[in-house]
Amino acid sequence: MTQDFSGSLTPPFSPYLPDLLVDETCRAPRFSCAPTSCSGNGNTFSSSSYLSSGSLKRLLLRLDPSPTDYESDTVEIFDFPWVAETALVESTDLLFGLFRQKLDILENLCQPLSLDPGQLSNIHIEAEEIRSQCVQFLHYVKVFIYRFLDPPQKMDTIPVHPYEELEAQLPSKLIEELHGLRLYLGHLCELPNNIQAALQLQHHGKVLPASWHLLHLHFDVHWSILEILQILGDKMQGQIVYAHEYINLIGENLTNVSLIEELCEDLLCDLIYYAANRYAQVRPSEALNDQIYHCICVKEMWILLLQLLDHRSKGSSSESFWIRVNKLLKSLNQGSNSMESHRISKTVQCKDPLGLSWWLIAHLSPLYTFDRNGNREEAVQISSNWKFIEDLLKKSSDAQNGVREDELRMHLQCCLSLCDIWESNLTAGTILWEYFSKNLNSSFTIRWLGLQTLACVSKSPCSMLEVVRSCCTDKPSLDLYKSDNSYLIFLRILARLMKKDKESRGAHPWKQIKGRIYSKFHQKKMQELTEVGLQHFFILFLLLAIVADTEDVASRVIDLLQFLVPGHLSTSQRALLWRGNFAFLLIYVEKNMDISALAEKLSHSFRETAKEFLVTKGDFGQKHTLWTLLSTYVDGVQEVFETSHNLQLSEEKLLNDGFSMMLPACRESELCSVLNFLQTAVARLRLKCQL
Structure with missing residues (x-):
């Protein structure tokens, strides 16, 4: 392990050589959310960030970390000049000791003191200088490994130079030093509150507190350790590096592979911890509007980890980004009661881990649109995570979990946002249908929001169809939480999945899913079905008629409606049946399909009702009930005639002698509305005949 640092600041192996040029021009990449660091080229991230500077891209392409720097003979590290090609080999312990000493100084600057503005400015300058020196050193380590460390060679019996012996031990020693540095820093989530508060610093001025510099230095160090380990692994050509001294002392295995895996997991835990703290302040209605990041640097760290983990998973048995995130979120949802609970379940305190999981996945998935330089790419294939989402859907729709309507809306809104950017997955739709098919009579309302959409039954075929069209549109809406209930959001998901599946595979997905839907109705x-249940029934089948096989769906609806007994239906239910049928007629007309089959059945029901209206005398309550139905029919026929362009789809079959039966029994106000409609309808039919 690392030897005790004595405190001497004299570099013993790399003396100052006055005739050699010292390289002081390098500016290493770093995390920054200060406004003065903006790149100004439209990029979200700072020009000096690991993304915008090209640092990540060079790392993954195995290129020189800093091709234009460290070209002179010496380099200045922690205010001392060192021989660039030998310093890390000869003075490993000393350099890392100086690094830890700088960290201690910066931590001391964060102590709360009552200072005047002049002292605050001095602290800012000193803290910025310390951070710059620390970042510069870690950057030098990356460059040294890439340029000056020789690949592993077989050691033979020929005596070697002492420097070569030290160089051969450097990979193992680096693993020990980086592991020690990781333990020295601890987890990001364990930093004192006054340090973590710097994440939420809203107004960045020119003078930043020392806590801001320290927090961002922690970010720099954690990511730089990963970079160093990745470069070291590439340099060793796949050969595993063991920390021999650590293994001999502790008795546990420590390698470059195990260290990078552990550090990635720790960082993901820390980032989820930050997200959970932010989620605690998010209202469900604002879930998709509020980001999971307190600071742009946290967003950059997520992207860096995503890119690195997916890159490593392609060439080895290392787990991808989604697999790691899924495991952590599953552990979080299981809680800390199980014997094998993960550290995250003890670290992250969240009252709603299911909602947090939805929120995280919905916000993390768009990060795949950022390339290795931090630029957003619009047309890019986003890696999906449907398997985990299917598990979340089962949890959200499980009655035993007691998910409330307001929570379910947020979950489904997150799911809908994922449907927009991932490939289609009809299994997600069928999982949700299993839940909603059992709850069709529910109004799906939130008490404090009042009645919403489907809780208020549609008053006309057009309004019913308008609800369906809104579910079929691809236009995103961030206000769905208040405008749509969970059933409507489910229908949006179903429509989106079916349309996307048809576009991507060519074959229509209707045959795969219709059996699951039809089988639920007997x-x-x-x-x-109550009145609300019938509304849900019609909305579902109208949507299927638009996105799937219109004739097949309409035929099925006619068959299913035969199960209803008219005598057991309320007036409002009977009126809703007619409005639903007219909504189907409107779809037929819009698709230029002949409506004769549907029209004949509907007009027959109208004729029978008109006959009953004619013979009913004295019972004003019954006449009012019948007029409600008849006026529904008249309004529906009028909407069909107004929608049709040329009345060549058998629209005239909606007109029969039922009108002549009802006219004698109408009161004056009722008679006026019917005659006005008939006059308009006959005029259009005459115009059709003339053409």
Whole structure:
């Protein structure tokens, strides 16, 4: 392990050589959210960030970390000049000791003191200089490994130079030093509150507190350790590096591979911890509007980890980004009660881990649109995570979990946002259908929001169809939480998945999913539907008629409605049945399909009702009930005639002698509305005949 640092600041192996040029021009990449660091080229991240500077891209392409720097004979590290090609080999302990000493100084600057503005400015300058020196040193380590460390060679019996012996031990020693540095720093989530508060610093001035510099230095160090380990692994050509002294002392295995895996997991835990703290302040209605990042540097760290983990998973057995995130979120949802609970379940305190999981996945997935330089790419294939989402959907729709309507809306809104950027997955739709098919009679309302959409039954075929069209649109809406209930959001998801599946595979997905939908409706189910349930029934099948096979769906609806017993239906239910049928007629007309089959059945029902209206005398309550139905029919026929362009789709079959039966029994106000409609309808039919 690392030897005790004596405190001497004299570099013993790399003396100052006055005739050699010292390289002081290098500016290493770093995390920064200060406004003065903005790149100004439209990039979200600072020009000196690991993304915008090209540092990540060079890392993954195995290129020189800093091709234009460290070209002179010496380099200045911690205010001392060192021989660039030998310093890390000869003075490993000393350099890392100086590094830790600088960290201690910066931590001391963060102590809360009552200082005047002049002292605050001096502290800012000193803290910035310390951070710059620390970042510069870690950058030098990366460059040294890439340029000056020789690949592993077989050691033979020929005596070697002492420097070569030290150089051969450097990879093992670096693993020990980096592991020690990781333990020295601890987890990001364990930093004192006054340090973590710097993440939420809203107004960045020219003078930043020392806590801001220290926090961002922690970010720099954690990521730089990963970079160093990645470069070292590439340099060793796949050969595993063991920390021999650590293993001999502690008795546990420590390698470059195990260290990078552990550090990646620790960083993900820390980032989820930060997200959980932010989620605690997010209202469900604002879930998609509020980001999971307190600071742009946290967002950059997420992207860096995403890119690195997916890159490593392609060439080895290392787990991808989604697999790692899924494991952590599963552990978080299981809680800390199980014997094998993960550290994250003890670190992250969250009252709603299911909602946090949805929120995280919905916000992390768009990070795949950023390339290795931090630029957003619009047309890019985003790696999906449907398997985990299917598990979340089962949890969200499980009645035993007691998910409330307001929570379910947020979950489904997150799911809908994922449907927009991932490939289609019809299994997600069928999982949700299993839940909603059992709850069709529910109003899906939130008490404090009042009645919403489907809780108020559509008053006309057009308004019913308008609800369906809104579910079929691809236009994103961030206000769905208040405008749509969970059932409507489910229908949006279903429509999006079916349309996307058809576009990507060519074959229509209708054959795969219609059996699951049709099988839920049988005689008992249909007769149990309330008025709200019938509304849900029609909205579902109208949506299917638009995105799938219109004739097949309409035919199925006619068959299912045969299960209903008219005598057991309320007036409002009967009126809703007619409005639903007229909504189907409107779809037929819009698709230029002949409506004769549907029109004949509907007009027959109208004729029978008109006959009953004619013979009913004295019972004003019954006449009012019948007029409600008849006026629904008249309004529906009028909407069909107004929608049709040329009345060549058998629209005239909606007109029969039922009108002549009802006219004698109408009151004056009722008679006026019917005659006005008939006058308009006949005029259009005459115009059709003339053409």
